[in-house]
Amino acid sequence: MVVVEEMAKVCGITGRIVVEGxxxxxxxxxxxxxxxxxxxxxxxxxxxxxxxxxxxxxxxxxxxxxxxxxxxxxxxxxxxxxxxxxxxxxxxxxxxxxxxxxxxxxxxxxxxxxxxxxxxxxxxxxxxxxxxxxxxxxxxxxxxxxxxxxxxxxxxxGFGKLMAAYNAQRVGAGTVALGIAQGAYEAALAHARERKQFGRPIAEFQGLRWMLADARIRLDGARLLLHRAASEVDPVSGFPDRELAAIAKVAASETAIAVTNDALQIHGARGYSRDYPLERMARDARMFTIGGGTAQTLRNVIADAITGQRVSQRREG
Ligand SMILES: Cc1cc2nc3c(=O)[nH]c(=O)nc-3n(C[C@H](O)[C@H](O)[C@H](O)COP(=O)(O)OP(=O)(O)OC[C@H]3O[C@@H](n4cnc5c(N)ncnc54)[C@H](O)[C@@H]3O)c2cc1C
Incomplete structure (x- = not known):
């Protein structure tokens, strides 16, 4: 996961090649x-x-x-x-x-x-x-x-048994999302310190400082949840726990969308331009609440687990 996050900081698809396969x-x-x-x-x-x-x-x-x-x-x-x-x-x-x-x-x-x-x-x-x-x-x-x-x-x-392996993929996909977000955050932080408007670095404007602080909070939270999901293996399947993997993937994928979007904003026109990687990062990040189980179906998995009532059946494809 550490390696995949590092790869995805620079290139999401490279991280994904490792994870998908x-x-x-x-x-x-x-x-x-x-x-x-x-x-x-x-x-x-x-x-x-x-x-x-x-x-x-x-x-x-x-x-x-x-x-x-x-x-x-x-x-x-x-x-x-x-x-x-x-x-x-x-x-x-x-x-x-x-x-x-x-x-x-x-x-x-x-x-x-x-x-x-x-x-x-x-x-x-x-x-x-x-x-x-x-x-x-x-x-x-x-x-x-x-x-x-x-x-x-x-x-x-057996669908349930096969989908247990998907819990590992969900942790992996979440890690790619996290890496993309971490890369965008680091770029935004560097840019905010360097870029000056109104005679001062834009990192001094509270609107942007809070975006950066929120990014840090989200990134740390997602990383801790992913590492927890990766380390708590289900003793029966040998794969990560279904509920913990779902929690981690939702957190990481939603973090990736929010953080890449704010990082693009912090870059102004440069963020929207194809001369910089931010627009690619934002497009790449958008996938992770859809593929490998949507954020909604994974919330159903989490709700099943916390309420003890399996309403979502076994249909979180
Ligand atoms: C880039 C990418 C790569 C993919 N790669 C693969 C792959 O390699 N192999 C593979 O098999 N599939 C792959 N998929 C497909 C992916 O698994 C599906 O997109 C995903 O399961 C959602 O199905 P759907 O797109 O048909 O959306 P739908 O199931 O039609 O969902 C549409 C909307 O309804 C919501 N929704 C559906 N059911 C519920 C519910 N019960 N409660 C609340 N909301 C609900 C969804 O969250 C979503 O917002 C890939 C998708 C993408 C985008």
């Missing part, structure tokens, strides 16, 4: 995959080829369990049909962890994750969506049309 998809593979799958795919990852994790669909975002992609077992193979959307690294990563509804002997058997290789017949990479920020990795559609996957490529079954 390693925390979610790789976590699932290493925790639940067979020895044979780990042996085959871990070597790809170690060679720098990050896996993608494909859960979301056009009609199933926060409500991830409404997914329509199916994997039907036929003659010792899984036959995949359906489409995924917004998949980070789609078309770039060779290894694709695809979530699908399993069907065996005509009966639904819950959600499972399958390892699907790029270039497999029946697997097509669709349109790339051009996003507001974080453009260094593509977000694409993935289409499966009678794509046949060997039986042993089913990594694990």
């Amino acid at each position: 390693n925390m979610g998809a790789l976590g699932i593979l290493m925790r639940y995959g067979s020895e044979a799958l780990k042996r085959r795919y871990a070597s790809w990852v170690l060679a720098g080829d990050k896996p993608v994790i494909a859960i979301s669909e056009p009609e199933a975002g926060s409500d991830a369990t409404a997914m329509q992609t199916t994997a039907v077992k036929e003659n010792g193979e899984w036959v995949l049909n359906g489409s995924k959307s917004w998949i980070t690294g789609g078309g770039v990563s060779r290894l694709n962890l695809v979530f699908a509804k399993l069907v065996e002997d005509g009966a639904g058997k819950g959600i499972g994750a399958l390892a699907v290789e790029l270039g497999q017949p029946g697997f097509e990479v669709g349109r790339r969506a051009y996003m507001m920020g974080l453009r260094g990795i593509p977000e694409t559609e993935l289409h499966f049309n009678n794509c046949r996957v060997p039986e042993e490529n089913l990594i694990a079954r």
